[in-house]
Amino acid sequence: MSQSTFLNRQALYLRPDPARVVVRRFGPQAEPRDLSHTDKIRANHIVERVLSLDPVAAESLLAEVLENFKGRHRNLLERFEARADEMEEAFATHGEFTQVQRRLVGSYFLHEYSFEAAALFNPSIVSHPDQSGAPPGGRRFVLSVRAVGEGHISSLTFRSGTIAADGSVSVDPTSRLASIATLRNRMARLDGEDVEVTFSTDGDISERVIFPVTAAQSNGIEDARFVAFEEDGKIVFRATYTAYNGRGIRSELIETSDFLSFRMSPLRGSAAVNKGMALFPRKINGRYAMIARQDSENLYLIYSDDLLTWESGGVALLKPQFPWEFIQIGTCGSPIELDEGWLLLTHGVGPVRKYAIGAVLLDKADPSKVLARSREPFVRPEPSEREGYVPNVVYTCGAIRHNDQIILPYAVSDTFCNFATVRIAALLQAMERHDAGMGI
Template identity: 75%
Template sequence: MSQPTFLNRQALYLRPDPGRVIVRPFKPAIEPRDLRPEEKTRANHIVDRVLSLDAETAADQLAEVLENFEGRHRNLLATFESRADEMEEALAAHPEFTQLQRRLVGAYFLHEYSFEAAALFNPSIVPHPDQTGVSEGGLRFVLSLRAVGEGHVSSLTFRSGTIEARGNIVIDPTARLASMPKLKHPVSEDGAVEVTFKHDVELSERVVFPVTEAQSNGIEDARFVEFKDQGRSTYYATYTAYNGRGIRSELIETRDFLSFRMTPLRGSAARNKGMALFPRRIDGRYAMIARQDNENLYLIYSDDLLTWDGGQAILKPEFPWEFVQIGNCGAPIELDEGWLLLTHGVGPVRKYSIGAALLDKNDPSKVIARTREPLVRPDQSEREGYVPNVVYTCGALRHGEVIVLPYAVSDTFSNFATIRIDQLMRSLTG
């Protein structure tokens, strides 16, 4: 079936780039038997070999490493030293090190990781916290994306761009380098961690990589929203933390996209994927749309932002394109007519499409209308990829009289579409 005439697909393809790499700790495999206290690990053996090099050979080896990798990363020598600092246990069994030896040891316990080699998808979009210099009627935005690399490990990365007054979308050039933040504080009692980037690291250079055991296989599908409370904006995103065996919902918080706090969510309603926060309080309480049963959409409330229990089912599969399940596609968008909730539906042959529903502004449990047919469905030019026949988004925004909708194609790359709000409203049925 054809797409709605009011959907305007762009040609702003954001594709994965295997040339963008970060450096991660390399940990040699542990021996298949338990070591006695006096025995050395493989890490100790590697350190022994480095220390066996005379000063000139060690200097030549470090110079070769820098020549090979310097242009691919920021502050590589400092990274080597930092990695050596993390390895004090392996280094304790050895005599004192020279600075050159510590740097070389650090290099041996790092490896490059192409964090978006496999996919760059499931975007969400929010206004940029800095609108300085934007032309009248325009809007600078932050786009978050799920990046996937070797081993299907997911991380969070960003792009920036501008929506011009006439609705044209411009994506800023992507930084050549990629950088990970510094872990600012150890894990707190509530499981929260904080990470921070240096101010000179460009937005598109920042990569939030898993830092806790619960996240070890991925930070998946962040749904960002600009949350306004008492005149102040905070950017929140719910996401799925995945450790290779199980999932849990977590919340990321930032005001500047430089420092991020990540906290596990609690409660019976926080045990599934796909939670999306309303951009303001409803009757003094925080509100979310969530899918608690892998099939329907629920409205849930919280008094403290971190504990989510109960919930009321408000949307169930109704039309053929969503008979398998429905889910949310990001935070509800406030319109004069009500809350616009973008949804995804799964139909025959596990085909994912994007639709919408309109919720009452004062009581979001009341569904005013919804789309009988999808707004976006995989077309012939966008159905092939890592997971075929999927279009998906983690959040759109309103700009003037249009909805700007970034969306993923077949779990591989991302694109944009715009939708006129007046025409969208006419397509909804009660």
């Protein structure tokens, strides 16, 4: 399968920028009521030192801090005050603070974090909910990207751009500023927490960063596979992602209608302890459907009646069959609906842990039936794409159909992103029919 016959790399690179920073909690990370005795003592020592400053010195210090960080964040004073509010219960013994003192105290319990200093990778793409200003015959899109900073902590961030009628892609300029979502609601459940986060309407979508907010996510929100999900005549943008706490993982669901407010919920059931779950963009025969890898090697088709409960089992769909995927196969995003069936992009892992991207065609009415499969991958690491944080990897978390092409954002060596376009007809023609002895 020659890539040159239907794959066009656009050389449109999105690279990590260590100059982009957010302010996040420094010092005690837990809720004030959960702080250890030692943490409370140390925090109060810091407060005592701030309160020991005379009013003129305190005001001068706050002005110096604001001048030093000028232009690096929006509404920095509000962030100082919000952090002081979070810590108020721990500071109850100190009585009333002046406004200057509160702001200074807040500043001592925050730090700058370069959220994409190490990597910006594993993208997925959906149509933008606001298509105003789209080019004739084209569309606007939202790109989700996994960002990695100090400590290998992963967060979720976004870009916007346009696809022209001919499939050429352009990405809007990235804002210098960035901010973490505000936690609006937290609901405890037996199996975890539902949380709602939101962003201000100020600024650009590229400023929005969803940072871990629950214990299960504490070391990362990884590999969101967004899809425009059609239900009851409306479009909701949903994504499965991997929550990582530094020791174990589980799959969770995030959903939004506007990319301003988001709800994140843990998935239940035995299938949710695995990575790489990809949701179909609509119900199949009245049920939610997912492609999942339950055993670290093979892909299965599973169903749910409530969207949040996913049990192992289902239909064994695909297993490693060709040399480029002998170690394991997995999803590369949600299935894409074509006239011919469901196009599922897959990744395979081969010799020397080399990742490549292939494709499978599933029956539209019954996606448990495999109609065709690529014997060879159609995206492999090019010589210029082999070096990075994790060498020899090309990977995507979701593509989109545009006219007669697939718009494919993909990651290079777990470091940066590029875009390619794929001609659908040529890709389907290059795939081998299931009835030619493909098996599963």
